[in-house]
Amino acid sequence: MSQQPITTATAATQAIPSNYKLTSENSAQILVPITEQSDNKAFINPIQEFNRDLSVASISVWSEMVREEKMAKFAARRSKGKGKRMAEENPDWQFKFSILDALSATGLRAIRYAKEIPNADRIYANDFLPDAVEAIRRNVEYNGVSDKVSATEGDASALMYQHRSKAQFDVIDLDPYGTAAPFVDAAVQSLSNGGLLCITCTDTAVMAGSNYPEKCYSNYGGTPVKAEYSHEAALRLILNSVSQSAARYGRYIEPLMSLSIDFYVRMWIRVHDGLSGTKKAFSKAGLVHVCSFCRSHKIQAFGRVVTKTSDKGAESTKFQAPQTAHVGENGRCDECSAVMHANGPMWIDTLHNKTFTKRLLEHVENNASKYGTAHRMKGMVSTANEELDAPFYFTTDTIASAMKLAAPSMLTVASGLVNAGYHVSRSHALAGSIKTDAPASAIHDMFRKWMKTRPIKLDNVKEGSPTRVLVTKEAVIDADLTHNQTVIDMLNNKERMTRYQANPANWGPLAKPAGGPPRKKGTEEGVEKVAKEDNGTSVEASKATTKDDKLDNHGKADSSGDSVDKNVGEKRTVDGANDAHDNKKAKLDV
Ligand SMILES: C[S@@+](CC[C@H](N)C(=O)[O-])C[C@H]1O[C@@H](n2cnc3c(N)ncnc32)[C@H](O)[C@@H]1O
Ligand SMILES: [Zn+2]
CATH class of the missing domain: 3.40.50.150 (Vaccinia Virus protein VP39)
Structure with missing residues (x-):
């Protein structure tokens, strides 16, 4: 590949005009x-x-x-x-x-x-x-x-x-x-x-x-x-x-x-x-x-x-x-x-x-x-670059929460899927996420297997409720949740990369500058009815009152046990904190 060097600019030598920084x-x-x-x-x-x-x-x-x-x-x-x-x-x-x-x-x-x-x-x-x-x-x-x-x-x-x-x-x-x-x-x-x-x-x-x-x-x-x-x-x-x-x-x-x-x-x-x-x-x-x-x-x-x-x-x-x-x-x-x-x-x-x-x-x-x-x-x-082309992703937290389970680690669930012949990767869009070509039924089967060693009390789960339907369904796949070396390698952050970065203090879009032509319909300004809507996630976060909405919050400050890097190059030691039974906790970047 022809690699052309970037010309690094030399600092401007001109004097800074007065009244300017x-x-x-x-x-x-x-x-x-x-x-x-x-x-x-x-x-x-x-x-x-x-x-x-x-x-x-x-x-x-x-x-x-x-x-x-x-x-x-x-x-x-x-x-x-x-x-x-x-x-x-x-x-x-x-x-x-x-x-x-x-x-x-x-x-x-x-x-x-x-x-x-x-x-x-x-x-x-x-x-x-x-x-x-x-x-x-x-x-x-x-x-x-x-x-x-x-x-x-x-x-x-x-x-x-x-x-x-x-x-x-x-x-x-x-x-x-x-x-x-x-x-x-x-x-x-x-x-x-x-x-x-x-x-x-x-x-x-x-x-x-x-x-x-x-x-x-x-x-x-x-x-x-x-x-x-x-x-x-x-x-x-x-x-x-x-x-x-x-x-x-x-x-x-x-x-x-x-x-x-x-x-x-x-x-x-x-x-x-x-x-x-x-x-x-x-x-x-x-x-x-x-x-x-x-x-x-x-x-x-x-x-x-x-x-x-x-x-x-x-x-x-x-x-x-x-x-x-x-x-x-x-x-x-x-x-x-x-x-x-x-x-x-x-x-x-x-x-x-x-x-x-x-x-x-x-x-x-x-x-x-x-x-x-x-x-x-x-x-x-x-x-x-490593993302699977399959659309969308899930986190172990969301599915475990739907099934009222303590969440297994990413490593456990992703290993089960790979052991069953499916492919997995992370998604750049959310820390702790798993992309897979497995259907939802196969993903849920991983959790059903996980549940066998950690049974939940069905007395508290309403008859006919979605949770009850999910957890009582017979698994089709007899999942093998043994940690798979391919997945360990995938999650291992040997190069200490910043795959996900925590939001800095001054995070978010800036307000539009004052002045300028009047807002018109069909212009960038005109279509923004609520100026605060620009402030995407902060508005989103402030509206995140329901459980579902909380799930929408991009996981930037996520609780999945999949920490995000707060500082560039910070050491990361994560693998599903909830996976108390996984004794061999690999030091993984997820
Ligand atoms: C977010 S700022 C651009 C920031 C800049 N690209 C950077 O990286 O520093 C958006 C700019 O678009 C200008 N703008 C908005 N609507 C416009 C339009 N219809 N035609 C031309 N400029 C427009 C605004 O005046 C503003 O300066
Ligand atoms: Zn469903």
């Missing part, structure tokens, strides 16, 4: 007016350094992949004797590309992109606030990147629509307050073929909470799930809304990496031209039926792609409506007989491209000294 992040120095410092704080959220670091790295790796694709394409054409010799055939050819930082605030992101991403040579930093654009100009000049970065003032969507036909952008970064939904239609049209869309959404209470399903539908065309995997569902809701927008214009999406981070989600998505990919989009979307009690789920895809090969070897593809999936007898859960809820539609295909996440991991390892948050980047990208 300097704040820096990696290669960029941002001038903050002293008199207005409290207001200007709103423009830079230091917590988002991780988002910006990941974006510098992701755009760098994407550009290397595009360069290789283009070179391979031209080499293949030439090998067939087609066309005249192109620059792309030269091994030293570099892929130069443009980036639009559509919602730029101080220009911090655009400046970092200009200084840290090789070959990003045309960068546009846009904002609709005159003060922000003034700040962008000041900072661009101070950082000495005026040759690469141009400041533009105006509505981000209007700017993108102007560029939808010819002069498209290779990368578009949407980093709004709240939802990015109002900008998606313009963005999918104004990206070049195979271009990269980087999206942040911070309206976590809407997309991953249970109090605003109607709002989630207006933003993302689907409703959120009420389960501990609601944060993965949020990623899937947004991906499906981008996929649908793209499909309208004969384009389709390829998620490179989709992450639920702190109080927000961030996705890096390629947008390609192509009828065949567009036609397949309906098979990558579906409804998710979720049990209101045990949270087991059933997925109903919207479409089926059937490819046949004739006797003569000709391939034909048909696009068909699928049969209705079995959801459960009379709309009730097969496992516990509680009511099922229909959620979505959402993306049911892969969240990450593993070729990309593997290369990104290598990039971070090779450039660790260049990123302020390298340790955390490595932990989260590794976890994403």
